[in-house]
Amino acid sequence: METSPREADYPLSRPFPDFLRWDTGRAMNSGGAMGAATTPVPSTTLGEEDLPPLFRQSDERALRHQRESFQSVRKHLSVLLLATAAAVMAEQVPSHVGALCAAALYGLTIGIGLHTSRRRARAHWQAHRAVAELLKSLAWQYMVHGGPFHSRVADPDALFAERVEERLRELRKCGWEDTRDGAGERGAGQITPRMRAVRAKPFVTRRDIYLRDRLLEQAVWYRNRAARAHRASARWSTVTALLTLLALTAAVLRSIGLIEGWDLAGLLSAGAAAGVAWQEVRRHRPLTYAHSLIEQDLETARIAMSTTVTEAGWADAVAETERLVSPAHTEWLVRFGM
Numbered sequence: 585m586e587t588s589p590r591e592a593d594y595p596l597s598r599p600f601p602d603f604l605r606w607d608t609g610r611a612m613n614s615g616g617a618m619g620a621a622t623t624p625v626p627s628t629t630l631g632e633e634d635l636p637p638l639f640r641q642s643d644e645r646a647l648r649h650q651r652e653s654f655q656s657v658r659k660h661l662s663v664l665l666l667a668t669a670a671a672v673m674a675e676q677v678p679s680h681v682g683a684l685c686a687a688a689l690y691g692l693t694i695g696i697g698l699h700t701s702r703r704r705a706r707a708h709w710q711a712h713r714a715v716a717e718l719l720k721s722l723a724w725q726y727m728v729h730g731g732p733f734h735s736r737v738a739d740p741d742a743l744f745a746e747r748v749e750e751r752l753r754e755l756r757k758c759g760w761e762d763t764r765d766g767a768g769e770r771g772a773g774q775i776t777p778r779m780r781a782v783r784a785k786p787f788v789t790r791r792d793i794y795l796r797d798r799l800l801e802q803a804v805w806y807r808n809r810a811a812r813a814h815r816a817s818a819r820w821s822t823v824t825a826l827l828t829l830l831a832l833t834a835a836v837l838r839s840i841g842l843i844e845g846w847d848l849a850g851l852l853s854a855g856a857a858a859g860v861a862w863q864e865v866r867r868h869r870p871l872t873y874a875h876s877l878i879e880q881d882l883e884t885a886r887i888a889m890s891t892t893v894t895e896a897g898w899a900d901a902v903a904e905t906e907r908l909v910s911p912a913h914t915e916w917l918v919r920f921g922m
Contacts, residue, residue, distance in 0.1 A: 630797050634778035635723050636748075638764065642716035649709035656700040657865050661858045664693045668854040672847050704759075711760040714911060718751050719774065721906045726775070727782040728794040730902025735895075740783065745771030787895045794902065795890055802909050803882040810875035817868035820859055827856035873921025874914050881908050 632640055667689030674682030725731040726744050733740050749771055756762060764770060782793060831852035837843045863869070885905050893901045907913055 630778065630782070630793070634776050636719045636774035636776065636779075637769065638774055639716050639719040639723065641763070642712045642719065646709050646712035646716055649705045649712060652703065653705040653709050654865070656696065656703070656705060658862070660693065660696045660700065661861055663689055663696060665854055665858050667693055669851055672851050676846060707759050711755060711758055714758075715752065715755055715760055717909075717911050718755075719748065721910065722747055722751075723774075723779055724794065724798050725902055725906060727779050728790045728798075728898075728902055729783065729787075730794070730899050731906065732899075732903075734899035741772045741775060744775060748774060787898070791889070791898070795886055799882060799886050799889070799905060803879050803886060806875045806879035806882065810872050810879060813866075813868045813872040813875065816866065817863065817872060820863045820868065824856045824859035824863070827852050827859065831856060867918060870918040870921030874917035877917055878908055878914065 632643075667686055670682060670686035670689055674686050676682075722744060726733045726740060729735045732743060732747065737743055752760070752762065782790060785793070831849045834843060834848040834852060838849065882905070885901070885908065889898075889901050889905070
């Protein structure tokens with residue numbers, strides 16, 4: 585799965601009379617009303633430095649392992665394609681050099697595969713991403729009295745510590761390595777002063793902070809990611825279709841005797857297969873589908889939470905919103921976009 589949402593760095597608080605800026609260029613929706621398209625105004629309250637320290641550490645490690653995972657796959661496919669090209673050339677070159685180059689490249693491909701399997705970059709990426717998104721979600725729920733951290737909780741700090749450590753124990757079973765030193769970094773030690781300050785604010789202020797700094801930012805992030813994935817999908821689909829068409833042309837020309845010797849159809853087919861494999865790794869199409877649906881759901885939730893949701897129903901509304909942006913929900917939607 586791709587990288588989950590990261591918030592921008594935010595300067596700290598100052599009064600914010602408006603937390604939304606409407607995009608009048610958004611098309612009318614199917615009901616005839618102007619869609620609730622927004623772009624985020626400069627955030628004024630919270631930054632990543634105000635979230636749990638373990639979130640920032642896990643987020644950085646997830647991004648590093650994600651890059652390593654994609655680079656390994658790209659390198660594997662590239663070397664395999666070069667090996668195929670060398671094998672095609674070896675059939676036409678009388679020297680044994682071409683065959684030796686092809687054999688060396690195929691051997692290198694095997695070595696890259698073994699190295700990748702030992703590094704387990706994808707598993708580490710997913711484990712650290714799960715921890716980062718868990719901590720971010722719990723932090724937001726804690727700050728704005730959402731989910732289990734509603735206003736009636738007697739000791740929200742103890743509940744936060746319990747939920748964090750309970751979930752982290754589960755993730756350790758999946759391969760996550762805890763690098764925290766000392767009891768001060770565990771449990772309630774992940775609650776920052778800014779998190780406590782936001783929790784102490786009145787309901788209206790907490791609501792506006794959540795709608796702007798969490799919900800709106802996430803909606804815009806998903807919309808941008810869906811557009812980016814759609815462009816990448818269109819680009820790679822064009823490349824693979826072109827390579828397939830060229831392979832077909834080469835096969836036809838060879839069958840009628842216009843091309844002899846060179847197996848261009850096989851080489852072009854290998855290139856098309858590599859393109860398809862890369863799309864499967866990046867999951868451009870299913871992520872376009874999933875991110876678009878989530879962005880629409882977040883827009884609906886934002887409108888409801890800013891107009892009809894009262895303080896009594898706030899905790900449940902926040903919990904539902906956090907479910908929408910969870911990695912598990914994204915993965916569930918991806919299955920239907922395959």
